[in-house]
Amino acid sequence: MSLTHAILGLLTITPMTGYELKTQAFDNTIKYFWQADQAQIYRTLSAMAEQGWVESTLEIQEDRPNRKVYHITEAGLEELRRWLHTEQPLPVHRDPFLVQMFFAGQLDSATVLNHIARQRAAHQALLEQYKQLPVPPLNDPDLDHSRLFWRLTLEMGITTEKTYLDWLDQCEAAVREMIEANAQNPSANPWLKDSKA
Amino acid sequence: MSLTHAILGLLTITPMTGYELKTQAFDNTIKYFWQADQAQIYRTLSAMAEQGWVESTLEIQEDRPNRKVYHITEAGLEELRRWLHTEQPLPVHRDPFLVQMFFAGQLDSATVLNHIARQRAAHQALLEQYKQLPVPPLNDPDLDHSRLFWRLTLEMGITTEKTYLDWLDQCEAAVREMIEANAQNPSANPWLKDSKA
DNA sequence: TTTCATTATATGATTTTACATATACAATAA
DNA sequence: TTATTGTATATGTAAAATCATATAATGAAA
Numbered sequence: 001m002s003l004t005h006a007i008l009g010l011l012t013i014t015p016m017t018g019y020e021l022k023t024q025a026f027d028n029t030i031k032y033f034w035q036a037d038q039a040q041i042y043r044t045l046s047a048m049a050e051q052g053w054v055e056s057t058l059e060i061q062e063d064r065p066n067r068k069v070y071h072i073t074e075a076g077l078e079e080l081r082r083w084l085h086t087e088q089p090l091p092v093h094r095d096p097f098l099v100q101m102f103f104a105g106q107l108d109s110a111t112v113l114n115h116i117a118r119q120r121a122a123h124q125a126l127l128e129q130y131k132q133l134p135v136p137p138l139n140d141p142d143l144d145h146s147r148l149f150w151r152l153t154l155e156m157g158i159t160t161e162k163t164y165l166d167w168l169d170q171c172e173a174a175v176r177e178m179i180e181a182n183a184q185n186p187s188a189n190p191w192l193k194d195s196k197a
Numbered sequence: 198m199s200l201t202h203a204i205l206g207l208l209t210i211t212p213m214t215g216y217e218l219k220t221q222a223f224d225n226t227i228k229y230f231w232q233a234d235q236a237q238i239y240r241t242l243s244a245m246a247e248q249g250w251v252e253s254t255l256e257i258q259e260d261r262p263n264r265k266v267y268h269i270t271e272a273g274l275e276e277l278r279r280w281l282h283t284e285q286p287l288p289v290h291r292d293p294f295l296v297q298m299f300f301a302g303q304l305d306s307a308t309v310l311n312h313i314a315r316q317r318a319a320h321q322a323l324l325e326q327y328k329q330l331p332v333p334p335l336n337d338p339d340l341d342h343s344r345l346f347w348r349l350t351l352e353m354g355i356t357t358e359k360t361y362l363d364w365l366d367q368c369e370a371a372v373r374e375m376i377e378a379n380a381q382n383p384s385a386n387p388w389l390k391d392s393k394a
Numbered sequence: 395t396t397t398c399a400t401t402a403t404a405t406g407a408t409t410t411t412a413c414a415t416a417t418a419c420a421a422t423a424a
Numbered sequence: 425t426t427a428t429t430g431t432a433t434a435t436g437t438a439a440a441a442t443c444a445t446a447t448a449a450t451g452a453a454a
Contacts, residue, residue, distance in 0.1 A: 241440095
């Protein structure tokens with residue numbers, strides 16, 4: 001599975017604790033292409049340590065919990081390199097909102113517009129977060145190999161969110177148009193319910 | 198979970214067997230926002246039948262296996278309506294290729310270009326498949342409520358794939374540029390390995 | 395002729411993901 | 425003062441997803 005390899009890759013950048021992997025790497029940086037649960041990260045780290053792909057050193061701290069800093073081993077590097085050469089399957093799409101929209105013909109228009117607005121806000125927030133990530137732009141002279149790919153994948157996250165927002169706007173427009181069309185149609189149907197407000 | 202509600206929704210269109218749900222609905226139509234395994238569909242249908250949300254009638258066939266045609270019940274319709282009113286969480290992104298690209302600085306450029314080309318072909322194929330789905334376009338007068346939302350979600354699938362293809366092209370261009378830049382740089386690094394061909 | 399694809403349902407086993415909760419101390423906020 | 429947030433690791437459990445395989449008939453292809 002790719003979580004293992006995402007972690008292996010991250011540990012080539014710098015040794016990290018499970019907590020840092022979660023809060024700095026996954027939640028802030030690469031969540032637009034791989035999301036991971038905290039519990040899953042810790043358990044995967046244990047499994048990887050058993051495999052011999054990572055090792056940890058305990059850092060004793062006084063005022064806060066001890067840190068288990070993981071670093072990648074030679075075997076881990078080898079596994080990462082092997083995996084990096086393999087062809088990857090297509091992404092799995094599972095978007096519950098799109099399921100909802102697919103069947104939104106069964107909802108009144110006001111509810112649909114409300115759903116759209118909420119999703120819009122959530123995606124907008126994501127986009128803002130991605131935009132603030134400190135990765136040099138494509139035309140930056142500091143863009144070395146690694147950073148080039150970080151920027152490219154970040155661009156993907158940003159573009160995806162922009163596309164999503166555009167689509168939500170398109171949906172809203174289409175729904176409003178449909179409301180108009182129905183308002184002029186005397187054989188009014190229940191779809192208009194509440195939506196005149 | 199949304200698989201249940203995707204199935205409930207699909208059964209409001211027409212009664213179907215598990216096989217039809219898989220081959221016609223999921224694999225052909227809505228896989229760009231909800232993918233489902235065959236085994237999972239059958240098991241979910243069983244669970245839904247126990248819940249009382251669907252019922253099945255057995256259609257005896259002579260030359261092929263009998264069909265278990267599921268239809269939605271009143272309780273199922275109620276559950277679907279309830280769910281359609283709830284707010285949905287953001288989509289979960291898990292794209293192993295993007296993980297690979299994030300760490301592609303550790304690969305030689307020829308391998309990266311090869312990976313990109315393969316993904317491109319796969320996404321191109323998906324796009325072609327989506328384009329051929331028989332859903333009336335947005336400006337079609339036959340576009341009723343249901344079909345409007347089918348078209349909107351399909352537009353999302355198409356747009357997403359187009360965006361992905363554009364991004365892959367951008368990646369390819371960036372990698373080729375990086376190759377150029379490195380070729381002129383005498384402090385050649387292993388990244389160029391094999392990529393001069 | 396044997397293998398493969400299609401139609402159709404189903405189970406076993408495993409892996410992956412998700413959700414909840416526990417511990418523990420410090421600092422900050424209500 | 426009490427509650428919450430941040431740092432840090434971990435387990436229990438359940439749900440969901442994946443992969444493999446079984447059955448069984450027909451028809452087509454190698």
